[in-house]
Amino acid sequence: MQIPSRLIEAAVEEFAKLPGIGKKTALRLVLHLMESPEERSFNLSENLSKARRDIKHCQRCYTLSDEDLCTICENPLRDQNTICVVEGLRDVLAVENTLQYRGLYHVLGGVIAPIQRIGPEDLTIDALVRRIPAEQTKEVILALSPTMEGDTTAFYLTRKLKPFGIKITTIARGIPLGGELEYADELTLGRSIATRTIYDQQQ
Amino acid sequence: MQIPSRLIEAAVEEFAKLPGIGKKTALRLVLHLMESPEERSFNLSENLSKARRDIKHCQRCYTLSDEDLCTICENPLRDQNTICVVEGLRDVLAVENTLQYRGLYHVLGGVIAPIQRIGPEDLTIDALVRRIPAEQTKEVILALSPTMEGDTTAFYLTRKLKPFGIKITTIARGIPLGGELEYADELTLGRSIATRTIYDQQQ
Numbered sequence: 131m132q133i134p135s136r137l138i139e140a141a142v143e144e145f146a147k148l149p150g151i152g153k154k155t156a157l158r159l160v161l162h163l164m165e166s167p168e169e170r171s172f173n174l175s176e177n178l179s180k181a182r183r184d185i186k187h188c189q190r191c192y193t194l195s196d197e198d199l200c201t202i203c204e205n206p207l208r209d210q211n212t213i214c215v216v217e218g219l220r221d222v223l224a225v226e227n228t229l230q231y232r233g234l235y236h237v238l239g240g241v242i243a244p245i246q247r248i249g250p251e252d253l254t255i256d257a258l259v260r261r262i263p264a265e266q267t268k269e270v271i272l273a274l275s276p277t278m279e280g281d282t283t284a285f286y287l288t289r290k291l292k293p294f295g296i297k298i299t300t301i302a303r304g305i306p307l308g309g310e311l312e313y314a315d316e317l318t319l320g321r322s323i324a325t326r327t328i329y330d331q332q333q
Numbered sequence: 334m335q336i337p338s339r340l341i342e343a344a345v346e347e348f349a350k351l352p353g354i355g356k357k358t359a360l361r362l363v364l365h366l367m368e369s370p371e372e373r374s375f376n377l378s379e380n381l382s383k384a385r386r387d388i389k390h391c392q393r394c395y396t397l398s399d400e401d402l403c404t405i406c407e408n409p410l411r412d413q414n415t416i417c418v419v420e421g422l423r424d425v426l427a428v429e430n431t432l433q434y435r436g437l438y439h440v441l442g443g444v445i446a447p448i449q450r451i452g453p454e455d456l457t458i459d460a461l462v463r464r465i466p467a468e469q470t471k472e473v474i475l476a477l478s479p480t481m482e483g484d485t486t487a488f489y490l491t492r493k494l495k496p497f498g499i500k501i502t503t504i505a506r507g508i509p510l511g512g513e514l515e516y517a518d519e520l521t522l523g524r525s526i527a528t529r530t531i532y533d534q535q536q
Contacts, residue, residue, distance in 0.1 A: 149362070161421070
């Protein structure tokens with residue numbers, strides 16, 4: 131589709147670089163903004179640039195944060211001796227949403243993925259290792275995606291953390307709540323049988 | 334979902350105001366930009382603000398344009414005596430994409446919609462009426478959506494343009510190419526029977 135305006139085309143191209151936004155959707159968004167009051171476009175631009183310019187990584191857990199310490203690390207009511215290791219901020223939000231976890235986090239910034247040339251030194255693993263003795267951590271919960279890369283990272287972390295003699299756990303894999311057995315893939319079902327729990331432990 | 338960063342939240346809120354973008358998608362887009370190089374966010378902001386600030390309406394056909402006259406109105410090879418009346422730029426692009434039309438356009442900026450308080454005076458109808466004698470227009474093609482509002486607008490325009498004694502046509506309504514008869518709604522099918530064409534006229 132040829133757009134008869136270079137101004138619109140330039141904006142559409144930038145929108146179309148976003149994940150899940152194709153050129154048609156980008157055009158729809160840009161035209162919507164062109165037909166809306168000017169402040170809509172300015173507010174969007176302003177808030178986005180400001181966020182990108184001022185956002186920091188929490189110096190303790192490396193999540194995206196407005197301040198040097200994120201609101202979770204700053205909160206004295208959180209359990210200071212448990213660290214939940216996740217890939218990114220989105221996982222922090224997902225765990226927070228469950229309202230089941232009151233400890234701290236550690237954001238790796240990705241997982242070990244040799245194909246994409248992401249090695250352990252590209253992640254915040256050293257910082258995590260330093261936190262364990264400094265914060266007298268008692269338990270590290272690995273909450274990584276159940277992919278090859280996630281499992282590799284979990285294995286690497288376990289080896290690094292073992293010398294500290296702390297409890298290392300991983301979130302349970304199994305049949306999702308509301309999921310039907312017959313539709314579960316055999317790997318998940320197999321794992322959920324291997325890691326079965328005593329019945330009255332379940333809620 | 335509570336976002337622990339006011340900077341990110343402000344950007345997410347602006348993205349979530351876009352049509353078809355919910356809060357979850359907005360968060361995904363913003364986090365993607367936070368984790369991408371800074372220039373990605375700046376280019377998006379810059380191109381969007383620049384487009385919104387500098388975009389004009391073509392003084393002749395009222396489509397969005399970089400200059401006082403749009404590239405279509407400026408093109409001397411276009412048929413200067415035919416005007417295709419559409420609602421917005423997206424419709425111009427749709428008609429242009431067919432490669433079947435070589436005339437000019439007139440962008441109304443909407444359709445008459447009393448419920449949304451859009452009357453004829455909010456659209457560029459007067460400008461269209463002035464164009465007819467000034468440009469010695471021979472045909473006006475109404476390419477409006479087949480909705481109640483579109484039909485109302487077409488009816489209003491026809492009444493306004495009749496005194497000029499020009500040819501007024503409307504795009505054909507009927508069964509879409511590749512569409513199956515049994516799935517067509519009865520209104521469309523009825524209309525396509527009422528406005529049937531001689532067989533050998535069809536391509």
